[in-house]
Amino acid sequence: MKKYWVQTLAGISMCALLAGGCTNKGVKKEDALASGVTSESSDAEIARAAKAKADAEARLREEAEAKKRAAAEAKPVEIVPATDVTDSRREALNSAIAPVTIGNLFETVYFDYDKSELRQDSRDVLAKNAEKILKSYADAKIIVEGHCDERGSAEYNLALGERRAKAAQKYLTTLNVKAANLSIVSYGKEKPAVSGNDEAAWAKNRRAELAVIK
Amino acid sequence: MKLLCLLFFLLILPVTLSAQSGAIEVTAPGNRFLKLAVDAPRCTDALANPATAKLAVDVLVNDMNMSGLFSAEGRATPAASREQLLADFNYTPWVTAGFDMLVKGEYSLKSGGLTVEYRLYDIINRKMVTAQRYHGSTKDIRRFSHQFADEILRVITGEKGIFTTKIAYVASHTGNKEIYVMDWDGGNPLPLTKNGSINMNPDFSPDGRDVIFSSYKRGNPDMYRRSLSNSSETLISNRKGLNITGNWSPDGGSIALALSKDGDAEIYTIDREGGHPVRLTKSPALDLYPAWSPDGKRIAFVSDRLGKPQIFIMNSDGSGVKRLTTSGNYNVNPRWSPKGDKIVFSRLSGSGFNIITISPDGSGESQLTADGNNENPSWSGDGRFICFSSKRGGGDGIYVMRADGSGQMKVSQSKGKYFQPVWSRR
Numbered sequence: 001m002k003k004y005w006v007q008t009l010a011g012i013s014m015c016a017l018l019a020g021g022c023t024n025k026g027v028k029k030e031d032a033l034a035s036g037v038t039s040e041s042s043d044a045e046i047a048r049a050a051k052a053k054a055d056a057e058a059r060l061r062e063e064a065e066a067k068k069r070a071a072a073e074a075k076p077v078e079i080v081p082a083t084d085v086t087d088s089r090r091e092a093l094n095s096a097i098a099p100v101t102i103g104n105l106f107e108t109v110y111f112d113y114d115k116s117e118l119r120q121d122s123r124d125v126l127a128k129n130a131e132k133i134l135k136s137y138a139d140a141k142i143i144v145e146g147h148c149d150e151r152g153s154a155e156y157n158l159a160l161g162e163r164r165a166k167a168a169q170k171y172l173t174t175l176n177v178k179a180a181n182l183s184i185v186s187y188g189k190e191k192p193a194v195s196g197n198d199e200a201a202w203a204k205n206r207r208a209e210l211a212v213i214k
Numbered sequence: 215m216k217l218l219c220l221l222f223f224l225l226i227l228p229v230t231l232s233a234q235s236g237a238i239e240v241t242a243p244g245n246r247f248l249k250l251a252v253d254a255p256r257c258t259d260a261l262a263n264p265a266t267a268k269l270a271v272d273v274l275v276n277d278m279n280m281s282g283l284f285s286a287e288g289r290a291t292p293a294a295s296r297e298q299l300l301a302d303f304n305y306t307p308w309v310t311a312g313f314d315m316l317v318k319g320e321y322s323l324k325s326g327g328l329t330v331e332y333r334l335y336d337i338i339n340r341k342m343v344t345a346q347r348y349h350g351s352t353k354d355i356r357r358f359s360h361q362f363a364d365e366i367l368r369v370i371t372g373e374k375g376i377f378t379t380k381i382a383y384v385a386s387h388t389g390n391k392e393i394y395v396m397d398w399d400g401g402n403p404l405p406l407t408k409n410g411s412i413n414m415n416p417d418f419s420p421d422g423r424d425v426i427f428s429s430y431k432r433g434n435p436d437m438y439r440r441s442l443s444n445s446s447e448t449l450i451s452n453r454k455g456l457n458i459t460g461n462w463s464p465d466g467g468s469i470a471l472a473l474s475k476d477g478d479a480e481i482y483t484i485d486r487e488g489g490h491p492v493r494l495t496k497s498p499a500l501d502l503y504p505a506w507s508p509d510g511k512r513i514a515f516v517s518d519r520l521g522k523p524q525i526f527i528m529n530s531d532g533s534g535v536k537r538l539t540t541s542g543n544y545n546v547n548p549r550w551s552p553k554g555d556k557i558v559f560s561r562l563s564g565s566g567f568n569i570i571t572i573s574p575d576g577s578g579e580s581q582l583t584a585d586g587n588n589e590n591p592s593w594s595g596d597g598r599f600i601c602f603s604s605k606r607g608g609g610d611g612i613y614v615m616r617a618d619g620s621g622q623m624k625v626s627q628s629k630g631k632y633f634q635p636v637w638s639r640r
Binding site: 076077078080081082083084085097098099151152153154155156158159160162163166184185186187190191 | 395445455458
């Protein structure tokens with residue numbers, strides 16, 4: 001759209017330029033007549049010819065540029081699709097860059113809808129988890145994963161899941177788990193624990209899980 | 215015959231070149247759609263391929279019907295004599311049949327290539343309006359029809375159509391959430407990622423050559439940039455916590471996004487390489503999903519600073535925050551129209567998510583969808599259309615509609631779950 005206008009404007013200004021040139025010529029001629037000069041000087045003629053030539057060249061240049069712009073615009077982007085990766089290769093690739101975790105070692109903490117405050121039962125579960133960490137995983141790196149139910153937007157749930165993970169992380173540190181060993185990640189509603197579209201399923205999906213990083 | 219063809223092109227091509235840009239006056243009485251016939255292109259050599267010709271017509275007819283300006287129908291080639299293609303082309307049958315405009319064309323499949331020429335005729339004023347020739351291979355036939363559709367819009371409205379633009383989106387039929395790109399009408403779907411992880415929220419650079427997205431492929435939701443013409447990905451933001459909901463600035467120089475490195479999700483801008491982070495919001499609430507205004511001076515975003523997610527607008531330096539949405543208690547996914555006059559978003563209510571447009575001053579709210587769950591709207595580059603994801607009775611997928619909500623059409627072609635479509639600017 002912008003380019004199109006630029007082209008149109010360029011066209012208009014070119015016309016204006018040419019029209020202006022014509023008017024100037026007219027004025028010059030009148031001036032010459034008024035001053036009693038009957039024959040045009042060859043200098044003026046040469047200058048006019050040179051100007052006409054320059055104008056024509058400028059117009060050609062402008063046209064060529066407009067054509068070039070149009071060609072560049074018309075040229076489609078050649079899309080290179082993602083290459084196929086075998087499952088084993090992908091596993092190797094991903095394990096090289098993404099941390100591998102061991103889940104199912106700790107109890108899951110649950111939350112109320114659209115909330116990240118810890119309920120009393122959640123605090124109790126976290127206290128049990130903290131005890132287990134201090135006893136058996138005192139030096140392990142532990143990641144707290146925050147999750148949401150399927151309701152609401154995917155993006156808002158990413159932020160909400162992070163709040164839940166943070167709430168659990170903070171409580172664990174108050175129970176003497178080393179802050180340096182704890183990290184968090186939010187999966188929003190991307191990794192539900194159970195499928196289903198009712199409160200029973202939603203309640204199981206609004207959660208924070210603890211996992212040990214290998 | 216060859217001489218005739220040559221003569222034909224000699225006659226037609228200068229007309230094409232002299233066709234000046236600008237809107238032409240084509241008014242249909244009673245403000246109805248212009249009636250357009252799209253004639254099957256005629257093969258000029260012995261290698262006729264009816265399937266190619268049919269596809270050419272179908273694609274063009276679909277584009278024209280979606281435009282909101284035409285009521286288009288494909289027509290089998292009438293048993294016309296050769297002469298009717300030439301300068302003395304007979305308009306009368308088309309006038310009698312009640313058409314305002316007609317697209318005719320020719321194609322040739324010589325030596326493995328495809329050459330197509332389309333011509334648009336104004337039936338009422340009995341003149342050719344524009345003509346274009348395209349060279350390529352048979353796989354380009356869809357693109358050629360889209361290109362001529364863009365050209366038709368250009369001569370009718372003064373603004374080129376968007377039918378050659380792309381929609382990027384997320385789909386999960388592989389079991390993972392991968393990013394894909396397709397033509398606006400669902401043609402030519404291609405995967406942009408195949409990393410087996412969760413990939414989210416693609417957004418095109420303004421020149422349509424790069425896509426940013428967030429991915430868990432390294433464990434954390436980090437942001438990547440991928441050129442469409444090169445399958446390698448560049449990590450541009452792996453700051454601690456969330457690196458999500460990126461939106462490219464209109465000048466392409468910076469990216470607004472949500473980062474949680476300093477606590478909870480806040481809006482920042484970074485440059486296209488991910489450097490020079492500038493924090494724009496400072497609130498104990500969640501701030502995310504920034505959306506630039508087309509002049510780059512303002513940013514709309516989602517915040518739950520008043521309890522529930524609502525849409526706010528601020529200056530692009532973070533000053534002058536104002537609440538935009540005052541109805542509904544869950545408004546998300548803002549996107550600013552390319553002309554700047556509207557903001558589209560989705561609202562969650564008892565009946566699910568619906569797409570709504572509103573003026574940037576908060577007036578003139580208009581609900582565009584009513585069926586099922588409709589999320590993540592995105593404008594076409596000319597502001598005439600909106601794409602969005604929908605779960606509805608008529609089938610889940612990526613849908614496209616006109617900016618007034620009319621003409622809702624599913625464009626994704628395979629079954630499965632689709633998310634977060636985004637329309638390329640060009």
